[in-house]
Amino acid sequence: MSAAFGRVDALDFVAARIPVFDGQRCPRIAIDGPDGAGKTHFADALAELLRDRQRPVVRVSLDDFHNTREVRYRLGRSSPEGFWSDSYNYRQFYTDVLVPFRPGGSRRYRTACHDVTTDTILMPEPQLAAPGTVLVVDGIFLHRNELATSWDLSVFLDVPFIETARRMALRDGSNPDPDHPTMRRYVEAQRRYFRECKPQDRATILIANSNHESPVVLRG
Numbered sequence: 001m002s003a004a005f006g007r008v009d010a011l012d013f014v015a016a017r018i019p020v021f022d023g024q025r026c027p028r029i030a031i032d033g034p035d036g037a038g039k040t041h042f043a044d045a046l047a048e049l050l051r052d053r054q055r056p057v058v059r060v061s062l063d064d065f066h067n068t069r070e071v072r073y074r075l076g077r078s079s080p081e082g083f084w085s086d087s088y089n090y091r092q093f094y095t096d097v098l099v100p101f102r103p104g105g106s107r108r109y110r111t112a113c114h115d116v117t118t119d120t121i122l123m124p125e126p127q128l129a130a131p132g133t134v135l136v137v138d139g140i141f142l143h144r145n146e147l148a149t150s151w152d153l154s155v156f157l158d159v160p161f162i163e164t165a166r167r168m169a170l171r172d173g174s175n176p177d178p179d180h181p182t183m184r185r186y187v188e189a190q191r192r193y194f195r196e197c198k199p200q201d202r203a204t205i206l207i208a209n210s211n212h213e214s215p216v217v218l219r220g
Contacts (some may be wrong), residue, residue, distance in 0.1 A: 002047075003210065005153065009167060010207060010217060011042070011045055011046050011049050012049070013205075013210075013217055013220065014153075014155055014205060014220075015049050015050055016060050017052070017153060017204070017205065017220065018056060018152075018153055019048070019152055019153065020132070021132065023131070023132075023171050023182075024107070024131035024132065025103050025108065025133050026040040026101045026105075026113070026129060026131075026132060026133045026134065026135055027132075027152045027153065028101050028135045028137070028151050028152050028153075028156065029046070029134060029135060029136045029137065029151065029153050029154070029155075029159070029205075030137050030139075030142040030143070030147075030150075030151040030153075030154040031043040031136065031137065031138040031139075031142075031154075031155050031187075032139070032140065032141070032142040032155065032156045032157070032199055032203060033136075033140070033157030033158065033159065034140065034142055034159060034161070034162055034164050034190045034211070035140060035168055035169040035186055035190070036159065036163070036164030036166075036171070037157040037158075037159040037164055037209055038123070038156055038157055038159070038167075038209050039138040039139065039211045040061065040138050041211075041212070042062065042138070042155070042157060043059065043061075043136050043137070043138035044080060046060065046136055046192060047059045047106060048132075049135045050134055050136075053130075055134050056096060056129070056132065056133040056134065056137050057128075057134045057135075057136055058101075058109065058129050058133050058134070058136070059111075059132065059136050059137075060065035060097050060109075060111050060135065060136070060137045060138075061137070061138050062088055062093065062137065062139025062140070062141075062217045063116065063139060064090065064111060064112035064113070064114065064116075065088050065089050065090075065092055065093040065096075065097075065112065065113050065114060066087060066088060066114045067088060067089050067114070067133070068088055068114065068119055068121065068214070069107070069119050071086050072086050072087055073086075074086060077185070078181070078182075078184060080184060080187075080188035080192065081151050081189075083185045083189040084141075084189040084192055085118065086147075086194065087114055087141075088139075088141070088182045089114065090146060090147070092115070094146075095109040096109060096111075096113060097109055097111075097135070097137070098147075098150050098196060099112070099150075101129070101133075101135045102130070102168040106130055107129040107130075107131070107133065108126045108127070108128050108129075109126060109127060109129060109170065110123075110124050110125075110126055110127070111124070111127070112124060117126075119214075124131075124182055138181050138215050140190070140193075141156070141193055141197075142153060142154065142199075143156070143197050143199035143202040143203060144193065144196075144197050145197060145200040148197070148202050149199065150190050151204075153204045153205070154202070154203045154205070155203060155205045155206075155207060156200050156203035156205070157207050157209040157215075158200060158201050158206060158207065158208050158209065158218070159185055159208070160210065161178035161190070162178055163210050164178070165177060165178040165183060165187075167191065168186075175192070178217070185192065203219075204220065205217065205220035206218040206219040206220065207220075
């Protein structure tokens with residue numbers, strides 16, 4: 001399958017495939033892809049569409065579960081291994097998000113454990129999700145082995161590094177060349193992820209998102 005959609009139609013394609021469970025069970029949706037793939041925008045728009053259809057939604061970003069700088073950069077600021085292994089506090093993400101939303105879970109969740117700007121550890125008061133709430137999570141590495149089985153539906157936004165680096169340069173001021181030494185930390189960690197976890201294969205829905213106004217559903 002390969003079909004080009006407008007952005008709204010692609011969102012509708014995904015929304016139509018999100019399961020509706022009986023009882024209190026909450027569908028868990030992952031929006032994965034490399035840095036600069038458009039994950040946050042896609043997840044936000046999907047959440048808005050679901051709310052317009054009267055489905056309760058909780059939005060969580062893995063970027064709100066970073067480790068502290070001391071942990072993230074313990075192998076050095078240019079280390080791909082450090083980016084792969086130490087960027088995120090997966091234990092806290094599992095405890096605060098995945099466990100509460102799993103079948104039979106409490107639905108009592110937190111949306112953050114760390115402020116990456118101030119490098120502050122956070123412990124917000126838990127919130128209680130309504131029965132059947134759709135959990136929409138965006139982030140990189142969401143199909144790594146310890147997370148891959150946590151989703152009821154997942155999307156991988158596939159965008160080549162030459163385009164993601166261009167977008168990151170506009171967003172963050174980084175170098176637009178994915179082969180530049182300053183980009184090695186990010187690009188090599190993503191390549192490792194692709195090799196070891198094959199997220200394009202693990203995802204329920206694969207979308208080419210080089211043109212975010214005209215995404216192409218490659219599988220789903």
